[in-house]
Amino acid sequence: MKIKDTDYAFGVAKIRANELNLLTQVDFDSLIAANDYKSALRILEDKGWAVPEKSTSFASMLEKFEDDTWQLVCACLPVVSTFDSLILPNDFYNLKAAIKAVFSDLEPNDYFIRPFVTDPALIAEAVTNKKFDILPKHLKDTAVEAYDAVVRVGSGRLADIIIDKASLNTALASAKNSGNQALTDLAELSCACANIKIAFRSAETGRDTEFMLRCMADCDTVDNKRLAFAAADGGREAIAEYLQFTPYSEAGEKLAESAVAFEKWCDDSVMGSIGSKRLAAFGPEPIIGYYLTCLAAVKNVRIILSAKLNGVSSEEIRKRVRNINV
Amino acid sequence: MTYLGTALAVLGAALAAILSGMGSAKGVGLVGEAAAGVVSEDPSKFGKVLILEILPGTQGLYGFLTAFLLLARIGLLNGEIATNPLTVSRGLMLLAACLPIATVGYFSAIAQGRAAASGVGVVAKKADQSGKAITMAALVETYAVLTLLVSLLSIMSIVNYTA
Structure with a gap:
């Protein structure tokens, strides 16, 4: 049975109501600016997160958040297998x-x-x-x-x-x-990012093209052969040069900057791929957007809390924290 | 053939009631689904989403009103039609008079349902903006009201018309 966009009316409305509870960029700024790990946890507790009482391990808190998010997403989908x-x-x-x-x-x-x-x-x-x-x-x-x-x-x-x-x-x-085009774009982007990462790491470790091609996933927007040959012949600069001819030209600039900047770009691109489609009144896009935002929030909280536990400066944390559009 | 004109007029009344009723059922159902999504998370917003849910229901009422008026005016409700059946041409005219509210009622109810369901999303995130959401959905009503007027005026004119 074909699912119509209006079949998501219940789910989209439920997601809209839940979007009010998401951590915003302002919340992440507060978390980054928090004096220490405990202060960061207090901010999360105020936002309704089930923070651990004594332990410095916050993994269970993030797991619970992820589980709750998935349960909500399942409740919002007419057919769960869509996702x-x-x-x-x-x-x-x-x-x-x-x-x-x-x-x-x-x-x-x-x-x-x-x-x-x-x-x-x-x-x-x-x-x-x-x-x-x-x-x-x-x-x-x-x-x-x-x-x-x-x-x-x-x-x-x-x-x-x-x-x-x-x-x-x-x-x-x-x-x-x-x-669904949004899901296809997202999966395509994941494949492209993974292939670029493989090319970059292989270039850094001197791997040959055969190895790279064996690792790379099928991808419509990146020519794996050209990417692998660019990585083998000219390293990071050649990869960046080749990427200028793909939809991922910005990835080349980020690669030139640092591996951390590139990783952040990959995650931000995943969030950005859903873009304004998440504002649609019907269809799965708002639910996809919500799920991706929650995953990005989990990643950010993990980065921030780990950094706070290890005394990393706010500036360094800021470089790694992913963009959130709520 | 005596009652062919009457049959055509009754067909018009049936179409007005059925099509606009179907549109309203679809529209109200769609908003109802969206409203249930919000109320399941925040029951305090029931009142605001209820107004949005009611909006696409009006086309069904317009169809009913048109059908009732037509049946009353041709004398079907009080039995006068048995002694004074409609001519075929008058029956056809009455059928045509019902089509504006039947068709526009159907499509505008669905369109209004979509607009109102989108408005439910606005209420979910910004309850204080519910007035704007209601206004946006209510604007679709304009075209249903216009066609209601066309249908009612046509029915009254045709029944009173003497060649």
Whole structure:
């Protein structure tokens, strides 16, 4: 059944009401300017966050916020699978965690993340018992290939590459399949950013083009071959030069600035990709925008609190904090 | 064939009531969904979103009013029609008179529903701006009111018309 934009009327209105509770840029400025970790926590507590009482570990607070956000998003969607492209990468992360945990004799459940499309218990069972047939189609082949890479080649790095590439390709295919342009643009942007990162890191570590092409995800807006050859031949400058001919010309400038600036640009671009579409009265875009804003808020809170715990200056924190448009 | 004119007039009344009623049902339903989204988070905004939800319901009333007036004027409600049936040409004219409110009522109710549902989003974030949201949605009403007038005036003129 085709979903109409008006089928999101309930969800969009619910999201609008919840947008009032989001942390704004002003709130992040206050958090950055906070004297210490405890002061920052107090600001978050005033904004309704479930801050930890004694512990300096704020991971559970962020996990709870992420869980609550996802539950809200699910309540707002007529069909939850519409957003699969946003959470499919978590399945691949869980697969990676399961393989590493099994080979390190660790408990996989401690490393799984939420939300997910495939139950992590199923992934753990498949990897532990080598019963990959029980996995859904999007994970099965990747799991076999990554598992073999560890067992036969003895390369955990190769397994990571296989899983990361499959994760991006699967998310992009799922986004295209959803028929929503905003989700497709977002997945395409994620692939492009990942490929640029691969080219940049490979150039810094002297990797060859074959390696780069093996790692890079399918991407319509970046020519992987030209990007890989630019990285191998001329390093950072050549990458920036090639990117001038793509929609990511700004990425080249950020790369020239620093890796931190580039990482921030990637995250800000993800937020920016939804742009004014989030103001629409109907359709999934406002819900996508809300979800992305919440993820960016979690990232910012993590950066700020970690920095406060380690006595990092406000100026340094400001360079890393992502833009928030509420 | 005696009652063909009457049948055409009744068809007009039915279209006015059915189409504008369908439009209103769609419009009110859409705003209702949006309103439920806001009230589920903030029940105190029920009063403000209720006004927005009512707006697309008026077209259904206009259709009902048009149909009722037509049926009363042709004597169907008091039984006079049995002794004084309408001619085919007069029946056709009455059918045509109903079309403005039937069609514009249907489409304007849906359009108003979309505008009002968008206004619900405004109320959700800025409750103090609800007046603006109501005004924006209410403007769509203009065209339903205009066609209501056209339909009513036409019906009254046609029934009173003597060739």
